[in-house]
Amino acid sequence: DVKVTQSSRYLVKRTGEKVFLECVQDMDHENMFWYRQDPGLGLRLIYFSYDVKMKEKGDIPEGYSVSREKKERFSLILESASTNQTSMYLCASSSGLQGNEKLLFGSGTQLSVL
Amino acid sequence: DQQVKQNSPSLSVQEGRISILNCDYTNSMFDYFLWYKKYPAEGPTFLISISSIKDKNEDGRFTVFLNKSAKHLSLHIVPSQPGDSAVYFCAASNDYKLSFGAGTTVTVRA
Numbered sequence: 001d002v003k004v005t006q007s008s009r010y011l012v013k014r015t016g017e018k019v020f021l022e023c024v025q026d027m028d029h030e031n032m033f034w035y036r037q038d039p040g041l042g043l044r045l046i047y048f049s050y051d052v053k054m055k056e057k058g059d060i061p062e063g064y065s066v067s068r069e070k071k072e073r074f075s076l077i078l079e080s081a082s083t084n085q086t087s088m089y090l091c092a093s094s095s096g097l098q099g100n101e102k103l104l105f106g107s108g109t110q111l112s113v114l
Numbered sequence: 115d116q117q118v119k120q121n122s123p124s125l126s127v128q129e130g131r132i133s134i135l136n137c138d139y140t141n142s143m144f145d146y147f148l149w150y151k152k153y154p155a156e157g158p159t160f161l162i163s164i165s166s167i168k169d170k171n172e173d174g175r176f177t178v179f180l181n182k183s184a185k186h187l188s189l190h191i192v193p194s195q196p197g198d199s200a201v202y203f204c205a206a207s208n209d210y211k212l213s214f215g216a217g218t219t220v221t222v223r224a
Contacts, residue, residue, distance in 0.1 A: 004157070035214075040123070042116075042203060042216040043158070058211070090157055102148065103212060105157030 002027045004106035006091050012112045019078040021109050023091030030095055032074035033103065034058075034066065037088040049074055081113045117141045118206050120215035128223050133191040135218050137204030140185065144206035144213075149178060149189050152201045152217070161202070162189070194222045 007022040025032065031050050035043040035058075045058030047066040055066050063085060067075045074093075078085055088110050092103040119138045127133045135149075145166040150158035164171040164178045164187070171178050177190045191198055199222045204215040 009155075040216055042118075042120075043205075043214040045211060045213075048211065059213075092157075102160040102163070103150075103158075105159070107155070107157050 002104070004091055004093055004104050006089075006106040006109050008109050009107065010110050010112075012114065013078075013081050014114055015082060017078075017081050017113075019081050019111065019113075021076040021078075021089055021091075021111070023074045023076070023106055024072050025074075025091075025093040025104070026072065027093060027095070027104065028071065029093035029104075030071075031093060032068065033092040033094075034064075034074065034076045035090045035092065036060070037090055037108070043090065046076065083113050085111065086113045087111060116213075116216070117144075118204055118213045118215040120204055120218050122218050123216070124219045124221070126221045126223060127194050129196060130193045133189075133194045133198065133220055133222070135189040135191075135202050135204070135220070137187050137189075137215055138185060139187075139206050139213075141206070141208065141213070142185070143208040146207045147178070147180060147187050148205045148207075148212070149176075150203045150205060150214075152203065158203055191220075194220075196222050196224060198222050 004025045033048040034046040049055045049068040065077045090108045091106040148163040149161040151161045152158040162176045180187045201217045203217045205212040
């Protein structure tokens with residue numbers, strides 16, 4: 001059963017901590033994405049990657065960075081966590097570059113920054 | 115500035131009746147549209163899609179309609195079932211990035 005796996009379902013961190021969110025996919029997909037979901041705002045794209053070691057900023061990249069050293073793994077990094085980064089974080093992957101590939105999402109990580 | 119808008123945050127419908135979810139977009143370059151469904155504590159799952167060259171796509175109980183001139187699409191669920199209670203996100207793309215709406219929470223009453 002193909003899937004996208006996020007390492008943590010719930011995470012509680014303190015302001016100023018460095019936070020790593022890990023995502024692994026087993027479908028050999030080229031593209032990987034990080035979204036955050038907030039009430040009333042839907043899903044907003046933070047960063048995406050269309051190849052190993054490649055990354056592109058999404059709509060809200062400020063305060064975040066990413067790493068893609070291997071095709072199957074895409075990490076989201078909060079260099080210095082702040083309370084406004086409390087959110088549900090969703091990783092997704094897709095294949096190809098046609099613009100109509102269906103994203104496959106992980107179950108999400110609910111991050112609370114205190 | 116959100117390019118995809120779902121103006122109804124919630125919808126309550128009786129079991130067996132039709133659910134109609136609406137979505138508007140502003141970017142005329144979008145050429146592919148999708149609907150995702152999300153249950154609590156799970157990631158969104160793909161439901162149905164439509165290309166900009168079509169005006170209707172049907173899959174079982176789910177039908178998506180696209181009106182390009184009005185930059186509007188809708189999702190019809192007929193008949194609605196209790197398992198359809200979830201958050202529904204509209205999404206649009208013009209490359210391999212998707213822009214999502216804020217979501218509509220559907221509650222199907224028995």
